[in-house]
Amino acid sequence: MPTLTPIPRDASFPMADCAACGKPVLTYVALDDDGAERRVCVHCDTAVADHLKWVSPGELEQAGYYFGAPPADAGAAAGEKGGCSTGCGSCAVKKH
Numbered sequence: 805m806p807t808l809t810p811i812p813r814d815a816s817f818p819m820a821d822c823a824a825c826g827k828p829v830l831t832y833v834a835l836d837d838d839g840a841e842r843r844v845c846v847h848c849d850t851a852v853a854d855h856l857k858w859v860s861p862g863e864l865e866q867a868g869y870y871f872g873a874p875p876a877d878a879g880a881a882a883g884e885k886g887g888c889s890t891g892c893g894s895c896a897v898k899k900h
Contacts, residue, residue, distance in 0.1 A: 817864050818843065820852040828867060831856065 822829040822845040831843045831852050843852050861871065 815861055816858040817861070818856045819859050819864070819867065820845075820854075820856050822848065822850055822852050824848050824850040828857070830864070830867075830869060 818831045819828050820831050820843060821827070825845060825847050829852070830846045832846055833841050834844045834849070836842050843854075843856065844850060845852055859867070865871070
């Protein structure tokens with residue numbers, strides 16, 4: 805019989821301060837040229853500080869991110885530039 809994968813009861817997301825964006829941002833793991841893992845900003849791919857804050861989905865939405873379809877006023881919140889709902893415009897400069 806196959807082993808069931810445990811379903812996490814609590815979701816959390818890694819955020820850190822990005823100096824380039826000047827705000828707390830969602831992060832992801834990337835590999836550097838030597839193959840070592842590092843945390844980078846989802847907006848500009850800049851390496852972020854080592855201090856991560858794991859936030860709940862509600863806290864993530866309070867920081868300007870959202871799940872699913874964009875809210876009806878997302879275009880106004882993002883200054884009609886697209887990207888995330890914070891309106892900083894840094895989503896448009898993502899390196900890849």
